Amino acid sequence: MRRRPQDIVTTIDLPSGKILEVVHPEAGTPFTRVKPPIADEDRDLSVCEACSANLVEPLEWESAGDARWRITLHCPNCDRVSEGVFGQQCVDRFDENLDDATAAMVHDLKRLERARLEHEVETFVRALNAGAILPEDF
Numbered sequence: 001m002r003r004r005p006q007d008i009v010t011t012i013d014l015p016s017g018k019i020l021e022v023v024h025p026e027a028g029t030p031f032t033r034v035k036p037p038i039a040d041e042d043r044d045l046s047v048c049e050a051c052s053a054n055l056v057e058p059l060e061w062e063s064a065g066d067a068r069w070r071i072t073l074h075c076p077n078c079d080r081v082s083e084g085v086f087g088q089q090c091v092d093r094f095d096e097n098l099d100d101a102t103a104a105m106v107h108d109l110k111r112l113e114r115a116r117l118e119h120e121v122e123t124f125v126r127a128l129n130a131g132a133i134l135p136e137d138f
């Protein structure tokens with residue numbers, strides 16, 4: 001899979017509610033774009049704004065005042081890094097999504113480990129039945 005040049009994007013939340021993005025492309029001249037404000041309750045932080053993958057993870061997370069959080073986000077799919085200030089409801093939803101994703105990964109890991117162990121036991125039993133394991137092997 002070919003990767004496109006990576007952009008470094010700095011997000012600045014303006015008091016008016018608009019979002020200013022300063023983009024520093026790997027090649028070319030930096031540019032600025034203004035995005036309309038996104039209501040906190042409408043934003044899903046686990047979804048990448050660039051590639052729409054639902055794999056976004058927090059890199060840094062710190063308080064930014066009353067019920068506001070400054071979070072640096074990273075998308076492992078397109079390698080986009082962005083930063084923003086988000087309200088408590090938005091951050092709570094993101095935190096729940098991270099907890100759900102962690103629980104799903106732990107569940108899958110347990111299933112894989114069980115399947116691996118079952119395979120090892122079956123292989124050992126077949127070797128015993130075939131006489132391929134002798135007392136001196138131990």
